[in-house]
Amino acid sequence: MPFIPHTEDDVQAMLAAIGADSIEALFDEIPAELLAKGLPNVPPGMSEMAVSRLLHQRAAQDGMPLCFIGAGAYEHHIPAAVWELASRGEFYSAYTPYQAEASQGTLQVLYEYQTMIASLTGMDASNASLYDGASGLAEAVLMAVRANRKSKSRRVLMPTTVHPIYRKVVRAIVKNQGIELVELDYSGSGNIEPEYLKRYEGEDYAALVIPQPNFFGVLEEVDALTDWAHANNALAIGLVNPTAMAVLTPPGQWGGKGADIAVGEGQPLGTPLSSGGPYFGFIACKQEHIRQMPGRIIGRTVDLDGKVGYTLTLQAREQHIRRAKATSNICSNQGLMVTAATIYMALVGAEGLVRVAHACHANTRALVERLTQIDCVEQVFSSPYFHEVVLRINQPAAEVLRALAAQDILGGYDLSADYPELGSAILVCATETRSEDDIGRYAQHLERILSRRKDGPICTKLRPKEGTI
């Protein structure tokens, strides 16, 4: 539906038809003292040229540093066709296009998206997306508490290997609904040891959150954890990275029965980093829980003539049908990001996504091998990992990262605030976009920065090769 503003003649014709003198006259029942008289504290508007210049200056402040940070948002190559298509007006400016009568095209894209996500996560059904991974995890927790009729405790087990910001967001969202998050400590291998769960056996928990990979990039023992959850009448929520799902076992195949809910951040699929957003959250579940899933769900059906059509379905979950019993307050989705993600997945294909994942893993391994050649840099966990690794350095992480940033390198995510027990540790990531030269540049600068400290220990030379002095 195009937007064509009214001409002055249109306005006059309409006013004449209803017998009004002016548009202002239509508001004359509002007392004069309540009428807003301009916005005195807002400066006058700028011209388009001036605004454009201002925003270009602001955008340039980000620079284009070499990025080795993951920690929940990942720089991947987005094929040009993705945004070429997603920027078309029909997709780009469509506002909440959920009416079957007017939006068959966008509804079909959402249906395709749902199919791809369900397939990627090994689940039976997906919704049309949530706002982001963190709020998605909160929705998954709320959903599990509703869906688990055997559990009355409203307590959910939350590993500390889940992204610290995700845990804060979930706590903020669920605490006023009387849901308690019980934190699980990780072991020396950087993940949750299934043995450690013995202390929670026999107690009532609605769900166990299982990240894969976890915030440290380490792989969790998803089969053992899922089976433990089910043996203890808790639902299993898989919090997963979508690129990783191309090469790791998806939640639908975890343990004996598969996880109950899969959730995560969809940004890696075709959404640029954009200084933090917009991103989108995906959520998928087993068929038996579908009526507890929040958000929009698009279904495929046939019309009166037997032709295939797409429509919102299972709307009794939503607040426009039943307000008091709605599964969530969300009544929208991240349509534009999801359109880009669907085009990305279609272009890259299942096979291409596997290659992206392998390239990410290979580059992270190369990064870790190169950096740990520097004597004061050590890999903290020796467990299997995917595309992210924790490194410990012998100087305060914040200072080293600042020095690297001065060289236009974002060296990693500083873990010392959220995980002080790890000491001076950073989380580093190399996706398929990092080349051998990039890694070499990072290593050279890091080695130089670490060796600059005069009062530091004498361990700042590259370890000499085997066979040399």
Next chain:
Amino acid sequence: MSNVPAELKYTKTHEWVRAESDGTVTIGITEHAQDLLGDMVFVELPEVGRVLKSDQDCAVVESVKAASDVYAPIAGEVVGANDVLADSPELVNKEPYGDGWLFRMKPANAADLAGLLDAAGYAAVVAEDSH
């Protein structure tokens, strides 16, 4: 003219109640109700063991048109639920008084049954509804 079996008791909210020989009662929704709601797609039943007050919403019948609450006709404890409806919700439409029953209760007070509408009383409710 919808079917209103004479031997059952009824509520204004379109539930029917049948007293069983073992002192429990079986509860469902009337033919009039299923006709208004349309084709059933899903039924949410109360858990066995749940204790209900009279008029408390305890089940949901979801049709293609709407999702409707079902209310406990009297106070008591849920002793059974018609699990067959999970796979065949259409039984509520086809046999509202028979295989489409919803749940069974043990009344808190057997005397409460007397306070329910009889067939004639409910027929009057249906007649008003149709105007």
